[in-house]
Amino acid sequence: MAEPLFTQPHPADKYRDQRDPILSLEKINVSFDGFRALTDLSLQIGVGELRCIIGPNGAGKTTLMDVITGKTRPQSGSVTYDQRTDLTRLEPMAIAQAGIGRKFQKPTVFEALTVFENLEIAQKADKSVWTSLRARLSGEQHDRIDEMLTLLRLAAERHRPAGLLSHGQKQFLEIGMLLVQEPHLLLLDEPAAGMTDAETEYTAELFRSLAGKHSLMVVEHDMGFVETIADHVTVLHQGQVLAEGSLQQVQANEQVIEVYLGR
Numbered sequence: 001m002a003e004p005l006f007t008q009p010h011p012a013d014k015y016r017d018q019r020d021p022i023l024s025l026e027k028i029n030v031s032f033d034g035f036r037a038l039t040d041l042s043l044q045i046g047v048g049e050l051r052c053i054i055g056p057n058g059a060g061k062t063t064l065m066d067v068i069t070g071k072t073r074p075q076s077g078s079v080t081y082d083q084r085t086d087l088t089r090l091e092p093m094a095i096a097q098a099g100i101g102r103k104f105q106k107p108t109v110f111e112a113l114t115v116f117e118n119l120e121i122a123q124k125a126d127k128s129v130w131t132s133l134r135a136r137l138s139g140e141q142h143d144r145i146d147e148m149l150t151l152l153r154l155a156a157e158r159h160r161p162a163g164l165l166s167h168g169q170k171q172f173l174e175i176g177m178l179l180v181q182e183p184h185l186l187l188l189d190e191p192a193a194g195m196t197d198a199e200t201e202y203t204a205e206l207f208r209s210l211a212g213k214h215s216l217m218v219v220e221h222d223m224g225f226v227e228t229i230a231d232h233v234t235v236l237h238q239g240q241v242l243a244e245g246s247l248q249q250v251q252a253n254e255q256v257i258e259v260y261l262g263r
Ligand SMILES: Nc1ncnc2c1ncn2[C@@H]1O[C@H](COP(=O)(O)OP(=O)(O)OP(=O)(O)O)[C@@H](O)[C@H]1O
Pocket: 032, 033, 035, 036, 037, 055, 056, 057, 058, 059, 060, 061, 062, 063, 064
């Protein structure tokens, strides 16, 4: 049997392959007091794909993530997840439970708790902090956290309060807090911001290894990082898709050079 595309087996797995969209946005419009942040935006992300979204400040990248996660409701358009669910009808909590995880640019970990406890709480995301710390972990859950600590190169830090980690380590911990929830689609906002060169390099390696098992949408300004991870790039400009294709293709696009890359 082919290796499943997702870490968590899904009833629909047998009907889909890598060409199918995990996410399909159709003609999304978002206005803030008359200002058009997204205009007729259509975009598809394939199952298991690693997509980078780039674009100048104010292009609509954050608004796009807000629409997918239910933080912002579009005035019109649809967001279809896994070919069945219209996310514009769901609350943010239901969207997260459906398998969409988001990481914001600034790490938000529980600083007073240990690295291990942070992962433990994330794994039992349906419970309150204290209920989840009191509930015993199953052997399988414990093993999953151990695996995650190794994957994130945080095994030696497991008993340290998260507040004492470096900025890059906090970023890794937060990525781990998403991964223990086994998301299908991960939305990551400038994940390499503030990381050292070695950490950035490892983040790229990590993301490449996650693609296929998860679908990833990464908003990034660092073109060097984009070059190392993405085979497919979407350029946003003034709330619309300006160009899409390989990094080489979009870098050669005259309009992209004009508005984003500079001459
Ligand atoms: N809540 C809001 N109210 C009014 N205008 C908003 C709101 N949120 C975003 N905007 C505007 O919508 C446009 C798109 O913003 P958005 O944050 O999505 O861009 P971005 O591509 O993420 O930019 P950056 O790279 O600077 O983070 C901007 O002009 C912004 O000022």
